[in-house]
C-alpha cells in the first residue's frame with residue numbers, strides 16, 4: 360500500500376501542470392436522468408473542443424453505451440484483468456465523446472489485488488494528459504460503491520426531479536455526505552422540470568432544508584425541461600444533442616455547460632480523484 364501511495368505521488372508530481380476536471384454525476388433516486396445528462400453534456404463539451412471522457416461507473420445497467428448506441432470493444436474489467444491497453448479501454452462514441460465502460464469491473468474495484476490496483480493507477484497518466492473533463496456517471500443512492508466516486512470527485516452534479524421522492528432521496532444523499540464530512544462542491548441540476556420557475560422552486564426547497572438541518576447547502580447549476588425528444592432520442596439510441604440539436608432542452612444544456620466552463624477549479628481533478636479513490640478503496 361505504501362509503495363502504491365508513493366508511486367501515485369510520483370505520478371501526480373510528474374503531471375502537476377495538467378488542467379483536468381472530474382465531475383461525478385449522481386442522484387439520490389434512480390431513473391431521474393443522470394445518464395442522459397452525462398452523455399449529452401459530455402458531447403456538448405466535446406463539441407466545444409474539450410477532451411471529454413465519460414466513465415460509466417454505474418453498477419446497474421450500462422445505460423451510457425445504450426444511449427450512445429455503441430457496443431464497447433473493451434470494458435474496465437478487460438483492462439484490469441485481460442491485459443487490454445489503456446488505448447483499447449477508451450472507446451470512442453458519437454460526437455467525439457470518449458467513454459470508459461465500467462461493466463463488471465466496477466464491482467471488482469473494492470477487491471482489487473496488487474496487480475489490479477497497479478493497473479487502475481496506471482490509468483492516471485493517460486487521463487491526466489488526455490482529458491479536460493472526466494465525467495463519472497455513478498449509480499444512484501447512498502451505497503458505498505456510489506459514495507466512493509462521489510467523495511473522490513472535486514465537483515458533483517446532483518440530478519433530481521421536482522417529484523417529492525426525488526427531493527427526499529437527494530437530501531438523504533447530501534445528509535450522508537455531510538455526516539461523513541465529505542465536502543465536494545455539489546451543484547443541483549433539476550431535470551424534467553415544467554420550466555425555470557418550477558426548477559428554481561425545487562432547488563430552493565432542497566437548499567433550504569439543507570441550510571436548516573445541515574448548516575450547509577449545495578449550489579444550483581441549472582435545469583432541463585421535460586422533453587419528449589429525450590425519450591425519442593433514447594429509443595433511437597442517438598444522443599439528444601445530436602438528434603435534436605436546436606431543441607429548447609439543448610439550450611438549457613448549453614447554459615449548464617457555460618456555467619461549468621466559467622467555474623474555477625484546482626485543475627488537479629484527475630489526480631485528486633485517483634488519490635482519493637485509492638484511499639477510499641484500498642485503505
Ligand SMILES: Nc1ncnc2c1ncn2[C@@H]1O[C@H](COP(=O)(O)OP(=O)(O)OP(=O)(O)O)[C@@H](O)[C@H]1O
Nearest residue numbers: 389390391392393394395551584585586589590593
Ligand atoms: N428531460 C427529460 N424529459 C423526458 N424524459 C427524460 C428526461 N430526462 C430523462 N428522461 C428519460 O428518463 C429515463 C431515465 O433516464 P436516465 O437513464 O438518464 O436516468 P438515470 O438517472 O441515469 O437512471 P439509472 O438510475 O437507471 O441510471 C429515460 O427513459 C430518459 O429518456
